[in-house]
Amino acid sequence: MRLRLPEERPTEPPTGYKIAHAVLSQDGTRAAFTGVSLGGALPYGVLADASCVYGLRHRPPHRRCDCGFHCVHDRTAAEALLCTAEHRTAVLLEVAVLGAYIRFEHGFRSARQRVRTATVGPCACGARAAALADAGWGRPGWRALAPSCTGCLRGRTSVPLASYARLAGDGLRVVAGAGAAGAEGLGVPELAAEAALLQARLDWFQTQLVRLGDREGGGGARGGGAGGQG
Incomplete structure (x- = not known):
């Protein structure tokens, strides 16, 4: 069956x-x-x-x-x-x-x-x-x-x-x-941690901007020297 x-x-x-x-x-x-x-x-x-x-x-x-x-x-x-x-x-x-x-x-x-x-x-x-x-x-x-x-x-x-x-x-x-959680749901310790994270990211961006500026400045100086030799 x-x-x-x-x-x-x-x-x-x-x-x-x-x-x-x-x-x-x-x-x-x-x-x-x-x-x-x-x-x-x-x-x-x-x-x-x-x-x-x-x-x-x-x-x-x-x-x-x-x-x-x-x-x-x-x-x-x-x-x-x-x-x-x-x-x-x-x-x-x-x-x-x-x-x-x-x-x-x-x-x-x-x-x-x-x-x-x-x-x-x-x-x-x-x-x-x-x-x-x-x-x-x-x-x-x-x-x-x-x-x-x-x-x-x-x-x-x-x-x-x-x-x-x-x-x-x-x-x-x-x-x-x-x-x-969003900022409105956080206490003082959590907000302090968020602020520290944001500051770390800002520091990282600032470091990258400085490096880019140094590269561009250095490249310009080397270019001028090459032109003088020509």
């Missing part, structure tokens, strides 16, 4: 949560996501259909396979995955579970999904992210991105959060998660 799974016919698509890495196409015209485990080599868009990562011809999600889009019921459970070292730069996705799906104790495995919201964590320095910047790795044709504040971009390929949402399309919302 073949056992059949109970069927559900919800009036609205179920909501699930997962983590993924944000990626940007090599030419900078498309934004997508890539999984953190199974199927991580296959970037997917905001609205996407699953395919079997093993190359089998059945329709995902198959009962005897791991194919399909995976997500969990509880947002907190997905956020917990961001604590591991290899997932620190991933983003938290809220998805609509579409098409056929299999419900498990902790989540779903579905044929389709729509990413509704992507929540970007703080920059590595702890400040609230303002952009997604080149993370230093990727997939063929795709650059992986990591959260970054404006102060830590330092010339890396990057895209502001709003621009990433526009490139991804299909109504995606991209929001910055918790980062360093």
